[in-house]
Amino acid sequence: MIKSILIENFRSIQSLFIKPRNLTAILGPNSTGKTNVLKAIDLVLGEGWTTKAKVARELFNDPNEDINIEIEFNLPIMVPGNGGYPPTPVSSIKLNMSLYPDLTAKTTINNGVTFYGQEKFKKLCHFIYIPSERNLNSELRVSQWTMLGKMMKLIYENYISHFENDENRLKQEFKIKMKPAKDFLENDFSENEVTFKKFSEKFKQKCDENSAGLASDFNPVLDIYNINWFYKTLQIHISEDNPDLHFDSTEVGAGMQNLLMISIFQTYSELMGGKVIFGIEEPEIYLYPQAQRSLYKSFQNLSEKTQILYTTHNPNFVDPQRAYEIEMLQKNKKDGTYNFEKSDFINELEADKQRFKIYSHFNTERNEIFFAKKILFVEGESDKIFYQTILETKWGIDIDRIGLSIIDCNGKGGVIYFSGLCSALGMNNYFSIWDSDDELEDKYKVLSNLIKNSRGLELSPNLESFLNEKSGTEKLNPNSKDKIKPAYNYALSIEKESIPKEFEVIKEFIG
Numbered sequence: 001m002i003k004s005i006l007i008e009n010f011r012s013i014q015s016l017f018i019k020p021r022n023l024t025a026i027l028g029p030n031s032t033g034k035t036n037v038l039k040a041i042d043l044v045l046g047e048g049w050t051t052k053a054k055v056a057r058e059l060f061n062d063p064n065e066d067i068n069i070e071i072e073f074n075l076p077i078m079v080p081g082n083g084g085y086p087p088t089p090v091s092s093i094k095l096n097m098s099l100y101p102d103l104t105a106k107t108t109i110n111n112g113v114t115f116y117g118q119e120k121f122k123k124l125c126h127f128i129y130i131p132s133e134r135n136l137n138s139e140l141r142v143s144q145w146t147m148l149g150k151m152m153k154l155i156y157e158n159y160i161s162h163f164e165n166d167e168n169r170l171k172q173e174f175k176i177k178m179k180p181a182k183d184f185l186e187n188d189f190s191e192n193e194v195t196f197k198k199f200s201e202k203f204k205q206k207c208d209e210n211s212a213g214l215a216s217d218f219n220p221v222l223d224i225y226n227i228n229w230f231y232k233t234l235q236i237h238i239s240e241d242n243p244d245l246h247f248d249s250t251e252v253g254a255g256m257q258n259l260l261m262i263s264i265f266q267t268y269s270e271l272m273g274g275k276v277i278f279g280i281e282e283p284e285i286y287l288y289p290q291a292q293r294s295l296y297k298s299f300q301n302l303s304e305k306t307q308i309l310y311t312t313h314n315p316n317f318v319d320p321q322r323a324y325e326i327e328m329l330q331k332n333k334k335d336g337t338y339n340f341e342k343s344d345f346i347n348e349l350e351a352d353k354q355r356f357k358i359y360s361h362f363n364t365e366r367n368e369i370f371f372a373k374k375i376l377f378v379e380g381e382s383d384k385i386f387y388q389t390i391l392e393t394k395w396g397i398d399i400d401r402i403g404l405s406i407i408d409c410n411g412k413g414g415v416i417y418f419s420g421l422c423s424a425l426g427m428n429n430y431f432s433i434w435d436s437d438d439e440l441e442d443k444y445k446v447l448s449n450l451i452k453n454s455r456g457l458e459l460s461p462n463l464e465s466f467l468n469e470k471s472g473t474e475k476l477n478p479n480s481k482d483k484i485k486p487a488y489n490y491a492l493s494i495e496k497e498s499i500p501k502e503f504e505v506i507k508e509f510i511g
Contacts, residue, residue, distance in 0.1 A: 001022060001073065001277065001306075001307045002020055002073060002074070002307060003019065003072045003074045004017065004018065004019045004020075004071070004072045005017070005018045005041065005069075005070075005072075006068070006069070007037065007040045008066075008067065008068040008069070009060060009061045009062055009065045009068065010036060010040050010060075010061060010069060011036040011058070011059060011061060012031075012032075012036055012331060012336050012337045013033055013036055013040070013336055013337045014061055014062075016033075016037070016337055016338065016339060017339075018037065018327055018339060020307070020309055020327065021325045022304070022307050023299055023303035023307075023322075023325050024308070024310070024325055024326075024327055025310060025311075025312060025318055025325055025326050025327065026038075026309060026311045026312075026327050026329065027311075027312065027318070027327070027328050027329065027370050028328060028329035028330060028331075029330075029373045030313075031331070032329045032330055032331040032337055033331055033337030034281075034311040035131075035132075035281060036337065037309070037329075038129055038281065038311065040069045041127050041129075041277070041279055042129040042279065043095055044094075044095045044107070044127075045071065045093070045122075045125065045127035046126070046129055047126070047145060049107060049118045050107060052097075052103045052104055054105060055098075055103045055104070057099065059097065060097075060099060061336060063099050064100065067095070067098070068095070068096055069094065070092060070094040070095075071092060071093050072091065072092040073090070073092065073125075076089035076090055076091045077089070077090040077121065077124050077125050079117040079120050079121050081117075088115070088117055089110075090109045090110065090115070090121060090125075091110050092109065092110060092111065093107065093108070093109050093115075094107065094108050094109070094111075096108075123275070124275060125275060125276075126275070126276055127276075127277045127279060128147060128268075128276060128277070128278050129279045130261075130265065130278070130279065130280045130281065131281050132281035132285060132311075134258065134261065134285065137257075139264070140236060140250060140257065140260060140264075141250075142231065142233075142234050147264050147265060147268045148234070149232075151264075151267070151268055151271070152229075152231035152232065152234055153229070153231075154272075156229055156231050174225075178225050182225065185224055186224070196224075200222050204219075204220060204222075207219075207220050235248065236248075236249040236260060237249065238252055238256065238260075254286055255286040255287075258285060258287070259287075259291075262283070262287075262295060265278065265280075269302040269305075269308075272306070277306070277308075277309070278306065278308045278309070278310075279309050279310070280309070280310040280311075281311050282310075282311060282312060282313065282314075283295055283296075283299075283310055283312065283317060284312060284313075284314040284316065284317060292314060292316040292317065295317075296316060296317045296319075299317075313371060315364050315368065318367055318370050320358050320361075320362040321351055321354075321355055321358045321359070322351065323425065324346050324347050324351060327339055328340045328426075328427065330429070340425055340426030340427050340428070341426040342424065342425050342426050343423070343424040343425070345424045346424050357417075361417055361418070365408075366407055368405040368407065369418065369422065369430075371405075372404065372405035373402065373403030373404065374402070374404045374405075374429050374430070374431075374509070375404070375405050375406075375407060375429060375430040375431070376405070376406045376407065376432075376433070376506070377409050377414075377415050377418050377419055377430060377432040377433065378406060378407070379408075379409060379410075379414070379415055379435060380408055380409075380410065380483070381484050382463070382483035382484045382487040383408070384407075384408045385484055385487055385488045386463065386487040386491045387406060387433070387491075388406050389488055389491035389492060390491050390494075390499065390503070391404075391506075393491070394491070394494070394496045394499060395496075397510060402510065404510060411438070412434050413440055415432050415434045415447075416434075416440070416442055416446045416447060418432075419432045419446050419447075419450055419455075419456070420444060423446070423449070431455055431456065431457075431505075431506065432447075432450050432455065432456045432457075433456070433457045433459065433506075434447065434456070434457075434458055434459070435458070435461060435462035435463060436458050436459065437460075437461035437462050437465075455509075457502065457503075457506070459502075462478050463478075463487070464476035464477065464478035464483065465478050466500070467490065467500070470498075471498070475490055
């Protein structure tokens with residue numbers, strides 16, 4: 001499995017270092033470079049060995065600099081040697097590509113060692129990349145490039161091993177076993193109608209006529225069954241409500257095809273565990289919510305024996321209790337794609353200790369913190385509707401368009417919890433607002449650090465009293481059980497120029 005990935009000068013990435021877990025969710029707004037991480041891995045560990053034929057200008061962040069992609073493994077991959085040579089332990093593998101002065105693409109292992117066991121290496125460790133633009137028709141066919149084809153090829157190779165590596169004996173036995181079925185299908189069952197026998201004889205006759213004058217004989221053989229690789233004839237058919245009615249897998253809807261593809265992926269993962277690493281874009285595509293949650297649980301189980309890296313925009317594929325599996329990306333003009341650096345506090349042991357606290361704090365809406373471009377933490381529902389109304393109706397900010405999530409934290413304790421969590425995750429895209437009236441212990445000085453780092457605003461003693469004091473009125477009752485409607489109406493009625501200047505920091509944060 002992959003221990004670390006270093007990507008330099010590749011597409012949107014200037015320099016990026018990631019230490020993935022067995023299951024890693026790569027998150028971030030659109031166009032931050034999530035796909036580029038998977039494509040970089042695919043260049044090094046994917047199908048085939050990258051040659052200079054794959055070098056292209058669009059791969060380079062800076063065309064004057066080299067691309068370097070280096071992958072380190074948790075344990076060395078022992079590649080068998082040839083002709084009595086000892087096996088080669090592969091601890092790391094690196095791809096270097098350049099445009100100038102010449103097109104080059106060179107793959108080395110173990111800090112620069114030239115490597116010749118590529119094919120054997122790929123059998124022991126290979127990367128399967130499933131992009132968001134699924135080519136379902138091709139993936140559901142048997143070929144050397146598809147998961148289904150790789151699995152059938154392995155089965156065939158194992159069958160040869162079962163026959164003591166005597167492939168000819170296997171083919172002969174298969175030929176004998178299939179002869180009755182072959183004779184049945186090739187039977188000339190009609191004197192007048194076209195049959196396979198008539199087609200075969202006529203085709204051979206024409207080939208013989210057209211081959212006159214050739215230096216060697218030309219004798220075509222028509223085999224109904226592929227003797228060279230008979231599993232290649234596998235086709236998947238589906239029966240739905242009517243068990244007597246079957247459809248070819250390429251003829252059903254995209255949703256059903258995606259379910260088949262996911263099932264092939266799960267089967268491949270279980271049977272090939274430890275030898276394959278998956279990169280999957282947007283696994284939620286075509287799946288309804290219950291199926292999404294089920295697939296995420298499947299990911300968790302499969303990752304015990306294999307490694308899965310995936311990108312997603314869906315909260316059903318993120319579990320705050322497994323925040324240590326999250327890799328959050330951002331992008332700016334200066335640094336390109338970069339990741340938030342998590343604190344050592346974000347680990348499995350702490351997650352297990354905090355399990356029920358995490359469960360009580362998070363819901364589907366609060367999971368948005370992992371997907372938002374910017375986050376505004378507030379204490380409660382009345383605070384949320386007040387700030388949202390101000391932003392949209394007074395400042396003309398479309399919060400959905402800019403990717404802002406306003407999170408109701410259910411009290412000052414919640415603001416401390418979520419602000420502290422974001423800090424531990426290395427995030428810098430949040431701002432918090434809280435009341436001073438609740439004398440809650442801030443054990444880790446989260447709130448004071450927020451103010452120190454210009455990421456927080458404290459209102460004294462609370463939002464309602466603060467607004468009353470600024471307006472010189474008593475429109476809002478801080479002790480009322482129903483604060484939501486009054487907060488909404490106040491935000492609608494306030495004149496833009498009367499909005500307290502203290503709230504300008506919110507506007508500056510949003511940008």
